[in-house]
Each structure stands twice: as C-alpha cells, then as structure tokens.
Amino acid sequence: MRILLVEDDDRIARDVMTALEVAGFVVERERDGEAAWFRGETEDYAATILDLGLPTMDGLSVLKRWRAGGCRVPVLILTARDTWMERVDGIDAGADDYLPKPFRMEELLARLRAVLRRHAGQGSSLITIGAFRLDTRQMRLSRDGIPVALTPQEFRLVSYLMHHAGRVVDSGELIEQLYSRDSDRDANAIEVLVGRVRKKLGQELIQTRRGFGYIIEQDQP
Amino acid sequence: MRILLVEDDDRIARDVMTALEVAGFVVERERDGEAAWFRGETEDYAATILDLGLPTMDGLSVLKRWRAGGCRVPVLILTARDTWMERVDGIDAGADDYLPKPFRMEELLARLRAVLRRHAGQGSSLITIGAFRLDTRQMRLSRDGIPVALTPQEFRLVSYLMHHAGRVVDSGELIEQLYSRDSDRDANAIEVLVGRVRKKLGQELIQTRRGFGYIIEQDQP
DNA sequence: CAGCGGTTGTCAGCGAATTGTCAGCAGGAC
DNA sequence: GTCCTGCTGACAATTCGCTGACAACCGCTG
Numbered sequence: 001m002r003i004l005l006v007e008d009d010d011r012i013a014r015d016v017m018t019a020l021e022v023a024g025f026v027v028e029r030e031r032d033g034e035a036a037w038f039r040g041e042t043e044d045y046a047a048t049i050l051d052l053g054l055p056t057m058d059g060l061s062v063l064k065r066w067r068a069g070g071c072r073v074p075v076l077i078l079t080a081r082d083t084w085m086e087r088v089d090g091i092d093a094g095a096d097d098y099l100p101k102p103f104r105m106e107e108l109l110a111r112l113r114a115v116l117r118r119h120a121g122q123g124s125s126l127i128t129i130g131a132f133r134l135d136t137r138q139m140r141l142s143r144d145g146i147p148v149a150l151t152p153q154e155f156r157l158v159s160y161l162m163h164h165a166g167r168v169v170d171s172g173e174l175i176e177q178l179y180s181r182d183s184d185r186d187a188n189a190i191e192v193l194v195g196r197v198r199k200k201l202g203q204e205l206i207q208t209r210r211g212f213g214y215i216i217e218q219d220q221p
Numbered sequence: 222m223r224i225l226l227v228e229d230d231d232r233i234a235r236d237v238m239t240a241l242e243v244a245g246f247v248v249e250r251e252r253d254g255e256a257a258w259f260r261g262e263t264e265d266y267a268a269t270i271l272d273l274g275l276p277t278m279d280g281l282s283v284l285k286r287w288r289a290g291g292c293r294v295p296v297l298i299l300t301a302r303d304t305w306m307e308r309v310d311g312i313d314a315g316a317d318d319y320l321p322k323p324f325r326m327e328e329l330l331a332r333l334r335a336v337l338r339r340h341a342g343q344g345s346s347l348i349t350i351g352a353f354r355l356d357t358r359q360m361r362l363s364r365d366g367i368p369v370a371l372t373p374q375e376f377r378l379v380s381y382l383m384h385h386a387g388r389v390v391d392s393g394e395l396i397e398q399l400y401s402r403d404s405d406r407d408a409n410a411i412e413v414l415v416g417r418v419r420k421k422l423g424q425e426l427i428q429t430r431r432g433f434g435y436i437i438e439q440d441q442p
Numbered sequence: 443c444a445g446c447g448g449t450t451g452t453c454a455g456c457g458a459a460t461t462g463t464c465a466g467c468a469g470g471a472c
Numbered sequence: 473g474t475c476c477t478g479c480t481g482a483c484a485a486t487t488c489g490c491t492g493a494c495a496a497c498c499g500c501t502g
Contacts, residue, residue, distance in 0.1 A: 113397070138438070151460055155432075188478085410452080
C-alpha cells in the first residue's frame, strides 16, 4: 500500500512516516502543494494524507484540483485549524476524512485504515481472465476454480497486472507499486518474482515483451 | 461488534453502555452531535444508537448528514419526545428503528439485534457456516448442534469473522473491532486469540492468509 | 479479605515461509 | 560471433505467524 504524505513540517512528517512504515505502508512525501498535486495526478497511491497549510498551493486547492481532474484517490485531511467551517469545506471538496492537529498516531492510523477500507469496498473484487479468477476480498487467486497458493508479494504482482490487463507494464512501474519509491530494488527482483509466479501459474499468463515489460493479455487462449 | 452510542445524558449513557458491554458489544460513546457525525463518518461501526436531543447538532441532522454522505451504518434512534411526527421524520431521514424513552434495556437490545440482523441480510439471528452455527441472541456457538464453550473475547472474534465470512480481515481491523479505540493492543493478541479458538474449533474454520489476515470461508468443505 | 478458577494480554522463542541477491546461463537481436 | 536482456537455481537474511509460559486481572466463594 503506497501512501502519499503531503506535509511541510519536517518533524510531523518524520513522525507520521515512521508510524506508517511501522504499520506496513510504503510512504512517499511531498513538501509543497504544487509538487503534491503533480504527484497525485501522475502516480497511483492507495491514499493521500494532506496537510492544509502548504507552500505554493493550499491543500484544499490541491484536493479540488485532483477531483476536478478526475482523481479519485482517498484523501485524509490534516489541519491545525480545527473549525467547523474548514471541516465542511474539506468534506465538500471531496476529502474522505478529516483529522485535526494535534492527533494521536493511532488515531491517524485508524482513520487511514477506515478510509482505505471504505474505498476498497466500492470496487468490484472479482477479475476473471481466462481460467484465472482474482478475488481481492478473499485475497485469493484460483485457476479453474481451484485456489492457487501465492505469497503476498506474488499476489500483489498478479493483482496489479490483472488490474491493468491488456497493457504492458514495465519493471520500473512494478517496482514502484510493490516497493517504496526510495528502496533500491533491482529490476531483477521483479524477474525473479515473475519467474516464481510462472512456476505456479504456468508460462502463458504473464508474457514478456522483451525490452518493454510484462503483460497479462485481456483475452486468454 | 463495535457500537457507537450518541447520548448526552451521562446516566442513560452509562446504563446503556453497561448493558451493551454485558451483551458482548464493544461500545464507544459521543456526547454531542458534531463529534458523533464525525465519528460515524470516519469509523466503522456495526450500528449506531442515536439520541435526538443533542448539543451542537441535532440527532436528526446528524443522521441526514450521514446518509447524504453515503454512510449506511444501521441507526437506532432514541428520543424522549415520542410523537408521531418525529417518528416519521426519523424513518424518513434513514433510521432503521425507533425507540421512545423511557425504554427497558431488554427492548433496546432486542431492537439493536434486529437492526443488526436486518442489516446483515439474515432473517434470523443465526449464521450457519459448515458445521458451525452462531446464535448471537444466545451468544452461543455450536458445532453439529453441540454447544462449544468460548470465552467472551473468543466469541467476539468468531462472531466478527462469521459476520464477514468470505472476506479477509486483517489484524488491524480485528483490533479495531474487538477492543475500544483507545487501547493499543499488539497484533500478537489476535494471533493468540486465533490460536485459542482453533484449539477449540479445529484448525479448519479460521484460515490464515499469510501477509494479509484471517478469513472464514463462506462455503466450508 | 484471601484464595481460586477462569480469562486475557504480553513476551520470548521457534520453525517455516518469504523474498531479495547473486552468479551463471540461454537465447534473441544485430 | 557478440552483446544484451531476461531466466533460473542456490543461498541467506528477514519476516511472519504460532505456541507455551507467565502474570495481571476479575468475579466468586468461603
């Protein structure tokens, strides 16, 4: 789960990042509004934690701009100014939750999880491609109705490729999705992962586009 | 089962909380409408018991706002003013049931259970999975018709997993549901609990999805 | 109040599963 | 042929979940 944290205060940012990482999230951080907007627009995060008071562009403007541009990422707003008006503004602008500073780290985590859960509850949990069916509710992949045992990382790989079936995904993108941005995983880690998955699911499902990346084709033989 | 109680009268609140806790629910309480709205919006409760006369925001407004925001949590309304109009207003605003004060605690419990049942889509207070049958009214789990002795916490765990059968539930969610928000339980507490339940019910019922969480599958072998 | 049985969270340690790294290899591309 | 990309088996470090022991706590009983 990759989370975007937008917070200009270094100290708060550090604390939050630590807590999130301990909780198993992959966190990336931006300091100012403009950069945050760009990141959110161009990258794919499971959720965003957004401070309102930011340099270069106000948090609410960032949020409104994302929504205007069709970006549906769940947003958890942080703010020092805890007023009723702001709360309403935030929700109106399309925030999913709102947390006044100061806050306890556990509360942030709880709310973040709640936001993620609610958001996950909306998407369809079944994707079928060929003989394979991915059920993200059950966290299970089955082939001809028979469950296949995948490790968490393998499951994430297949899940991502199936969610983007019909499109070539390069290893850089996979590394971004499966690992934190600043972790220096080798592209070989992906190759190994793909190899392991193929050993379990057969050579056909994940195809290599030499020089470009991997693809799961929409319509299987 | 986590319940949100919104009630400004300390005495009533205390009585209700005691009764609910004895009945095996985890209860969290808010005193005023604004806080209640926010809690309901951001957290995940099995049901809400909502008093109408509240400080800062009227109960009906809280409810309407929840519904407007897409929050579907079952709501049981409490009110001192038992008028036909109010009843209609409550149901119109999206309440699931309506209980005039003063009420007997057993009636509150019965209605709460009814609301939970209806929301779960079950016609009765029984959930059957494989050889196991959960009776939330009797707070009893039986296997092949023979009651199994579970401790309160074990029962809550099984109950939650059975109510969400077919979905992987991670330990964070379980901790949220089994303990009140302000306790900081380790994930290991859940592992231990699962271990104890398995010792009583066998290894098959609760399955581990390594790296993701636990699941009770809808259709047992 | 002391003692008791039952409940429940914490802790430490174990064993297995997971996963990244590395080195060597295979086979296209040119 | 040579180079480059991707595949694979082996290996080791790490993580993860499970378990037994323990202690705190609670309600009950004498």
